[in-house]
Amino acid sequence: MNLKLAIYTIDVKHKHKKDKVNFENAFKTISVNTLTKEEYYKDFITKYIQSFDGKFTSSDENSKSITTDNLEFIVSENLIYGMIKGGTTNVEIDIFESKNSGTPVGKISRNQIAAQPYFFLLYTPYDKSYGVLMIQYYSIASVTTSFKKNLHDFFRKHELTLSMYPFVTEKQKKSFLKKSVINKISLSKVVRDNAVRSKFNPLIIEEDSYEVVIEFRKIKQNPEKIIERIKDSVLNNKKIIGADLSDFGIQDNSNLNLKVFYENEDGKKSHSSMKNDFEILPTIDLPDSLKEKLKDSPNLLRTKEHCFELLKTVKEEILKK
Template sequence: MAHEPKLSAFIIKLNSIGRNVEKTNRNLFKNKIGNTSDNLEDSFIFLEICSKFIRTLDTEQMYSDESTKKSMTANQLDIENDDINTNIRFHSTSYIIEGIVEGGAYGKKRRKTSTTNKHLKSEVTERDAITDDFYFLIYTPLESDKSILLIQSYTDDNIDSVMKKFWKNFLTHPSLFRQPSITKYIPKNIIEDFKNGATISNLTYSTEIPSTSLLGSSIDFQTRNFKVTVKIEPTKDGITYSEFDEIITPIENSMFKNLRLGVFNKKKGALKDNETGKSSPFQLDNNFAIKPSIILSKYITINHDDSDFIRIKDYCFEILENIKQEVYPRNAVQER
């Protein structure tokens, strides 16, 4: 599965400073645009935030996350003229920003060589990003303190870290709102699909261990850490969901150099879809809950060309409706 489009969903929850701050997107947005008047139309507030969003992201310099060496940018000409084929669209009545951003990895010095003429070469510096197009959608209902973020990426490349960093910094305001929390969310229908039609093909645990713990104190190996990875893989059939519930606790309690696998820093695995035969990665959280990736080819046609983004957009709007029903209970009282 070299370059398969996949989708991740996240819930963004505002983090107000003090109990007296109205914890809603409306209050945050009004303060960010510098107009807290009570008679503002919601559509005006949202479009002003959209303008601020574009001014923040569509700059000469790409927005970067140094810790993961990922960057992204928008290439937007106009946010109001419908005659212009913009990459990002703003839906003022439904409070949705969606579209395509350019992003990718940087930080490695490499050389680019033509496959048809090996003598045609060019340098790729550490400040050059190898980019691709990625679709995203964010739904920000003004009366709520929660937003839904959908990020399309690929099995071999993603911009999740830099996209989340952007929204963490954007959805803040001095003295009123700290950085929000962003947590991964798996829609219930995706979880049911996994339960009914997928098996676990492997589990992988990794962490860093000091040399003294790994090698013992009798060996003088200076003070350094070693990355240790433990992979658990059934030799025949994969592990079903019901079997997983039975075996995960004994696996987590297994010991390596006096360390339980359960305390390892990173825990992940791979799911094999029995219908399509394709595998996809998943993260395992501290509650043993499997969070599978949404491999888009299971739900829409993927041609590996620009036409995919039309179907990805349609699917995102469809799955957004499912998530809204799960995340926003009817008649919910807003926190203040």
């Protein structure tokens, strides 16, 4: 298994409010007493850890459960990091020897969990309205959704709304694009016009609407050049493709969903879309050197050091936006 990393920027709002608040405000909402700056953060961390009550907790439609394992925090930096454990729950699984598929050698019951260790880091600066969450996962296993939902639910219990946004550093994006080609472009548009729909009778006759999807495959071209041409067409109000697509209800670029699909030399894939200004979010790979010796799980110290360095870059890039 390969180690992967998901990065999110986070912010908090009071329930039913539109404006973001800084984490000082959030911590004071979570606490019931008047405390010092350091004590507010400690109280936040204590309450979050206590919310697990030493048990596995499930927030992801009861399919995955997680619990805290080995946690450390730096009060002066409003930073907590460490390991959680998690895995599939509420399902019965037979256990087999790899060379014998006939007879199971054991069983995991619905009340048991085959848990794996995962590294995480949560940065919630006291005087800022943004934070950073990093969650490590594996190429074939993840509890990321459960962890995010659990954290979201914790804030919600205190009348706060936590929002999370995927993040990849500029260096990671450039590294992926440098080794990538575009292997597919898709254009799609939902068509509700009866006059257009009637052209495809009897196939579409009873549909209220349909989506036209046009795909160009096996392009194998440099991403920068193609995206530059697309942006130039949009900027100058020209059609992205010159063919007459009016029969399909496509008159111009308005409401046109255009996606670009990339693949790098290692077979890793990603995509971007015109509506998000071709912002790309490739998978973040972690080096094998972060693994425990003779294991696939992350080494706490080495993974912490790697993510701390990465956090410096993330903070710098957030401040530039």
